[in-house]
Amino acid sequence: MKPVRKVFDNELPFSLLLDYKETKSPQRELPDHQHHWYEFVYIYRGKGTFFIDQTFYEMRRGDVIVVPGNTVHRGFPDKEEPVTSSAVFFSPYLVHNNAFSEAYAYLKLFDAAKKNKRYKYTLPPEHAKIVESDIDAIHHEWEMKRPDGGHAMALLLHLALLHLNRYCLPQTAEPGAPNALVPDWFREALAYINDHLDQPLELNVLAKRAAVSPAHFSRVFKQRLGMNATGYISTKRIFAAKDSLLQSNDKVEHIAMACGFESMPHFYRTFKKYTDMTPAAYRKGNRPQ
Template identity: 85%
Template structure:
């Protein structure tokens, strides 16, 4: 199945979007969505699991899930008690390009999450109330449609990110993931794929390494992640290539080979399929000036 990518292009001034107090069900939940925007999810009630970057987490009231850009993720709400949550999507350029004289790292929680491979945090009732208030204020500005509402939402987003840094960063090295939700071989397969993107990753070889049949490997992969192994590997390779294009000065050919693409035509074809642009255009359009 082709991964779904949300194009937030010109939906709002200042590159911000809010999905406010939505009740998720398995029927309404989107397949895995990937994009360069950042996201944080706040859980009001209900339960479920959340997959992100090789790991499954349980979701409960007061939980915050932070999702850096270009990260494979998907929520799995409980059928009997589905999660009600708000999700805030924003471009990193919105918080990096501020007019304050003092520099503040609004995205440091996201950076720490990616570094530590820890994406879920739990707020105390007091701190949860503050974050709920931040989200309510953003939603109210959107509903009012004031001429200066975009500016207000941008400022409120900065405040929400500051609160998340204050209340979630101290937990960064304390919380554990819940990978017992999946079989050991599946967890090990995800880690192996992540660590060997530069090498051939054939389904038959992955299944043999897990000591199961290719059919069973494919079936469990699709059940657990909602996408097949081939699409997952392609997505991970493209995300790795996007990081290489923005964070290094390596030639495009070097980046393609380091991400496991067997030929340049295949790389260009796949990159354009997932991003809608060529690698050179992506590098030129997304690097800070």
């Protein structure tokens, strides 16, 4: 099973979507999913666990989780005290396209999160109120449906990202606080997969390294992530290929081999399955002009 790609309507105003103050449950939460848009999640109340990029985090009131594009992630709401949260999804093109003469890196928190492997930040009450107010303002504009509401939401998104940069970036120097709800061998397996995508990653070999049976390895993977190990590995390889396509001038064949695909037909087939386009079309359509 491949991760669910959250569907965004191309006709949405200014490439922004808000899931406002939704109370999650195990039945309503998406399985592991990925999308090319960016996302930040604010927690109002409840508790649960959030998986992103090899790491599990506990979720509590005042937490902010930042999700760069093309990152596998999943929320696990607590059965007794399910999380109530707002999630803001937006296209990076919306943020990059601003009219100010002075450049400002609105996405620097997302870049820092990906670089430092830290995706959760906890806001003190005074800062939490400001971020809540930003989200409320975006929701209000969405509800009012004014002719200029899209422009207002875009400006409010910029303000929200500026506030997140101010209040969360100072925390990046501090060590993250992933929880210990998964066994050590499972965390080590995730790290090993991430560091050896260019090598064969067979289930039997991974299970042997973890000192568990292949059946147990597969079962725990499915329980913890909602997807099997093969699907997870394919997704990580596709993400690595997408990054290389945009950040280098290497030939597609070289990128495919470096990301662990044993043949070009397999790479093209898998890439199109996950992105609905060819590698060349992805590179052409997503590189800055």
